Structure formats: structure tokens, C-alpha cells
Amino acid sequence: xxLSPGLAETIIVHAREEFPNECCGLVAGRDGVATRVLPAIxxxxxxxxxVMDPREQMDLMEQIEDSGEDLLAIYHSHTRSAAxxxxxxxxxxxxxxxxxxxxSLQDENTPVIRAFHLERSAxxxxxxxxxxxxxx
Amino acid sequence: xxxxxxxxxLRQAAGGERTVEAKGxxxxxxxxxxxxxxxxxxxxxxxxxxxxxxxxxxxxxxxxARLMQWTDTPVGDDDTLxxxxxxxxxx
Numbered sequence: 001x002x003l004s005p006g007l008a009e010t011i012i013v014h015a016r017e018e019f020p021n022e023c024c025g026l027v028a029g030r031d032g033v034a035t036r037v038l039p040a041i042x043x044x045x046x047x048x049x050x051v052m053d054p055r056e057q058m059d060l061m062e063q064i065e066d067s068g069e070d071l072l073a074i075y076h077s078h079t080r081s082a083a084x085x086x087x088x089x090x091x092x093x094x095x096x097x098x099x100x101x102x103x104s105l106q107d108e109n110t111p112v113i114r115a116f117h118l119e120r121s122a123x124x125x126x127x128x129x130x131x132x133x134x135x136x
Numbered sequence: 137x138x139x140x141x142x143x144x145x146l147r148q149a150a151g152g153e154r155t156v157e158a159k160g161x162x163x164x165x166x167x168x169x170x171x172x173x174x175x176x177x178x179x180x181x182x183x184x185x186x187x188x189x190x191x192x193x194x195x196x197x198x199x200x201a202r203l204m205q206w207t208d209t210p211v212g213d214d215d216t217l218x219x220x221x222x223x224x225x226x227x
Contacts, residue, residue: 022226024223026223040223044226047227048227049224049225049226050225050226051191051223051224052222052223052224054222057220057222061143061144061145062144064144065144071144071145074223076225079227080227085225086225086227088226088227089225089226092191092222092224092226093225094180094181094191094192094221094222094223095146095180095221095223096149096180097148098145121179
């Protein structure tokens with residue numbers, strides 16, 4: 001996935017704004033290149049969990065589809081752990097196509113963004129596949 | 137038959153269809169019929185025990201089925217269901 005430095009910064013700023021709670025949102029794109037970041041509301045509002053508001057989720061997905069873009073990624077922050085999917089992230093990964101982008105603020109001065117394909121119904125050990133994020 | 141709206145991210149599992157028709161007198165029956173016709177959807181929204189995952193939302197005519205009678209909510213031919221798996225996770 002290609003992510004411009006500006007869009008990467010949008011995700012990081014969102015994560016910092018919501019800190020210590022997790023943030024979440026969507027990344028729209030075309031042909032693997034991110035075109036927009038769409039921040040959403042984490043209805044849980046906790047440092048340990050995110051659940052996107054379902055109505056907003058549907059609205060944003062339709063907005064992306066109507067504009068001819070693809071839903072490239074679903075992003076959320078890890079405020080105290082690495083940018084790697086947790087057991088809960090995998091268990092709740094209902095969407096096989098979009099990437100799951102995680103921004104970690106574990107080191108607050110050096111945010112880390114990584115992306116993964118998650119397959120909740122795959123065999124253990126085969127559920128997480130990292131995809132490179134080209135921030136340039 | 138009820139109409140089931142398929143959100144963009146699940147369409148591939150539904151053969152690319154935006155809506156599909158499924159038979160049943162309540163939400164549970166309609167979802168069973170849907171998953172039988174499109175097993176790839178079932179793989180996404182059901183638990184290993186075959187139950188609807190608690191993080192999958194279902195709306196009947198835009199009303200949250202959980203606030204009605206959940207899978208026992210009666211549905212008819214004029215009703216439209218929307219399946220919306222949550223975007224959720226946690227560290």
C-alpha cells in the first residue's frame with residue numbers, strides 16, 4: 001500500500017488526538033494507492049478497544065464506493081503496544097479484502113504504521129500477513 | 137422472500153451482488169438461507185459453532201435487530217435486511 005506522508009500524518013494526528021483511547025477510521029484508495037483518510041468515531045472510547053460507529057461505517061463505505069474508490073484499509077491505533085494485530089484484532093477481522101492498518105504510539109515520539117491482511121477463519125499461524133506500507 | 141443488502145466489503149462473498157433475496161420468516165431463518173446460498177458470507181459472519189457473531193450487526197428496515205427480537209425478529213417479503221459486520225478490535 002502506498003501512503004503519502006501527508007495521509008500518514010493524518011492518521012498519526014488522529015491517533016494522537018484520541019490518545020489515550022484508540023482511534024479508528026478508513027483509508028480510501030485506487031490501485032493500492034491511498035487517496036483519502038476518513039476518520040471515524042470509536043464508540044468504545046477506551047485505550048483497549050475500538051468499535052466504529054456502525055451507521056458511520058456504512059455511510060463512509062458507501063461514500064467511498066460512490067466516489068469510485070476502493071476501501072483500501074481500516075485503521076486503528078495501539079496506544080500502548082506495537083503495531084501488530086492483537087488476538088482481538090484477528091478475531092474481529094470480518095473483512096478479508098481491505099488491509100488492517102495499525103498505528104502504534106507505544107513510543108510517542110516515533111509512531112509506527114504497519115499494514116496486515118487478516119483472515120479470522122484461517123488456521124492459526126496463517127491468519128496474519130503483513131503487507132508493506134510505502135510512505136513516500 | 138426478504139431482501140438482504142450486502143455492504144461493499146462483503147459483496148465478493150455474495151458473488152458481487154448489492155442485494156440478494158433470501159427466504160425466511162424471521163431474521164435467523166433469512167440469515168441461515170443467505171449463508172447456505174453464499175457460504176463465503178457464512179465464513180465471514182458466523183462463529184465456529186455456526187452462531188451469528190456478536191460483532192455482526194443486523195438491521196431490519198434500518199432498525200437495529202438487537203433492539204427488536206434479534207434473530208427472532210419476524211420479517212416478511214417487503215422487509216429489507218442489512219448485514220453489517222463491525223469494524224472493531226482491541227489491543
